[in-house]
Amino acid sequence: MVSRKELYNECADMLKNYGNPNAEFDTLCIFQDIFDEKNPLFRPMEAVSQENEKTIREYVKKRSEGYPLQYILGKWEFYGYNFRISPDVLIPRPDTEVLVENVLEICRKEGKISPVIYDLCSGSGCIAVTLKKEIPSAEVYAVEISQKAVDIIKQNSALNNADINIINSNVIDPEFTENLKDIDIIVCNPPYLTQEDMDTLQKEVTFEPELALFGGADGLSFYREITAQWKKCLKKGGYLCYEFGYDQHEDVKNILVENKFENIKLTRDLAGIIRTVTAQKPIKQED
Ligand SMILES: C[S@@+](CC[C@H](N)C(=O)[O-])C[C@H]1O[C@@H](n2cnc3c(N)ncnc32)[C@H](O)[C@@H]1O
Numbered sequence: 001m002v003s004r005k006e007l008y009n010e011c012a013d014m015l016k017n018y019g020n021p022n023a024e025f026d027t028l029c030i031f032q033d034i035f036d037e038k039n040p041l042f043r044p045m046e047a048v049s050q051e052n053e054k055t056i057r058e059y060v061k062k063r064s065e066g067y068p069l070q071y072i073l074g075k076w077e078f079y080g081y082n083f084r085i086s087p088d089v090l091i092p093r094p095d096t097e098v099l100v101e102n103v104l105e106i107c108r109k110e111g112k113i114s115p116v117i118y119d120l121c122s123g124s125g126c127i128a129v130t131l132k133k134e135i136p137s138a139e140v141y142a143v144e145i146s147q148k149a150v151d152i153i154k155q156n157s158a159l160n161n162a163d164i165n166i167i168n169s170n171v172i173d174p175e176f177t178e179n180l181k182d183i184d185i186i187v188c189n190p191p192y193l194t195q196e197d198m199d200t201l202q203k204e205v206t207f208e209p210e211l212a213l214f215g216g217a218d219g220l221s222f223y224r225e226i227t228a229q230w231k232k233c234l235k236k237g238g239y240l241c242y243e244f245g246y247d248q249h250e251d252v253k254n255i256l257v258e259n260k261f262e263n264i265k266l267t268r269d270l271a272g273i274i275r276t277v278t279a280q281k282p283i284k285q286e287d
Contacts, residue, residue: 001047001048001049001050001053002047002048002053003044003045003046003047003048004031004035004040004041004043004044004045004046004047004048005041005044005045007048007053007056008027008028008031008041008044011027011030011056011057011060012024012027014060014064015027015060015063015064018064020063020064026063026069027060028040028041029069029073030056030059030060030063030069030072030073031056033073033075034052034055034056034059035052059072066203066204066207067204067207068091068204068207068208070085070091071085071086071087071091071207073085074086076091076092078092078096078097078124078126078130079097079100079126079130079134081126081129081130081133081160082159082160083124083125083126083129083156083159083160084124084152084155084156084159085124085152086148086152087207087208087209088146088148088149088151088152088209089123089124089146089148089149089152089209089212090123090124090208090209090212090213091208092123092124092126094269094270095243095269095270095271095273095275096126096127096189096243098243098267098268098269098270098275098276099127099187099189099241099242099243099275099276100127100130100131100134100187101267102187102241102267102276102278103117103131103185103187103239103241104131104134104135106185106239106241106278107135107138107185112135112184112185113135113137114137114138114139115135115138115139115184115185116138116139116141116182116183116184116185117131117135117138117139117140117141117183117184117185117186117187118141118143118180118183118185118186118187118230118233119131119140119141119142119143119187119188120143120171120186120187120188120190120226120230121143121144121145121171121188121189121190121191121212121222122142122143122144122149122153122166123144123149123152123153123189123212124149124152124153124156125142125144125152125153125156125157125164125166126156127142127187127189128140128141128142128153128157128162128164129142129153129156129157129160129162129164131187132157132160132162132163132164133160133162139165140162140164140165141164141165141166141167142157142164142165142166142167143167143169143171143176144166144167144168144169145168145169145170145171145211146209146211147168149209149212150166150168153166154166171188171190171222171225171226171230172222172225172226172229174229177229177230177232177233180230180233181232181233181235182233182235183230183233183234183235183238184234184235184238184239185238185239185240185241186226186230186233186234186238186239186240186241187241187242188222188226188240188241188242188243189242189243190215190222190223190226190242191211191212191213191214191215191222192215192219192220192222192223192243192244192245192248193213193214193215193219193245194215194216194217194218194219195214195216195217197213197219197245198210198213198214201213215245218251219245219248220248220251220252220255223242223244223251223252223255224255227240227255227256227259227261228259231259231260231261231281234281235281236281236282236283236284237280237281237282237283238280238281239278239279239280239281240256240261240278240279240280240281241276241277241278241279242276242277243275243276244275244276244277246273249266249274249277252277253266253277256277256279260282261279261280261281261282262279262280262281262282263278263279263280264277264278264279265277265278265279
């Protein structure tokens with residue numbers, strides 16, 4: 001039988017040989033998952049059961065083929081909370097934590113204790129669930145077009161004991177927004193890749209759902225449609241908060257300006273890239 005340390009070294013080497021720059025980290029995550037221990041290498045000489053060895057080897061093989069670690073594990077952490085993840089949803093990114101921070105900052109500054117928040121294009125529900133955990137008296141809605149993603153949002157809501165409202169709908173269907181009003185904050189990380197991006201995706205991203213990635217020829221379709229359609233659903237003085245892709249900030253800002261939003265603030269992500277925007281519906285604007 002192989003020891004934990006022997007198997008770990010073999011797997012990490014295999015991933016390194018396939019050019020994985022995070023080979024040690026990925027192997028450790030797989031070991032943590034299989035042994036359900038935070039520090040599985042604290043017992044390096046312990047023999048690995050045949051069943052666990054088989055599963056570890058299968059996982060490492062998949063990983064060596066470029067399959068994302070998060071889909072292999074079926075779970076990932078976002079803002080310190082645990083989320084179920086499947087290939088039906090986008091893998092939650094650390095960049096998106098900045099978007100969550102933006103919303104929390106608005107609530108802190110404006111003293112919003114029980115805001116009505118809509119998370120559009122909710123995916124795994126990572127934004128909606130996190131906001132409900134951080135602002136327990138908020139009324140949070142998650143809107144998502146994919147039924148399979150909705151099933152994952154339901155699991156994540158239950159897993160985190162976060163009582164949110166989950167709606168399976170198309171965010172750009174005018175009938176859906178027709179009677180919605182008095183929303184405090186709309187938050188959205190929509191699909192934003194351009195056709196050119198889609199044609200040159202990194203291998204790992206090709207495993208994520210196209211529905212979560214493609215934002216129209218220039219990547220801006222959702223910003224145009226959502227901004228124009230959802231502004232009437234916001235309270236006067238309410239906020240619209242977006243995440244967007246590399247170098248899209250000027251275009252998204254222009255869409256917000258054209259739609260008469262004010263107090264437009266851009267924020268950088270952890271890598272220093274301008275990644276999110278918050279904008280306010282004028283207090284005096286007529287709908
Ligand atoms: C970029 S992902 C974001 C997921 C999640 N909010 C996050 O930040 O990890 C975009 C999501 O929008 C969903 N989506 C695409 N078109 C939509 C539409 N017209 N209405 C509602 N959701 C849509 C996709 O299924 C996908 O889950």
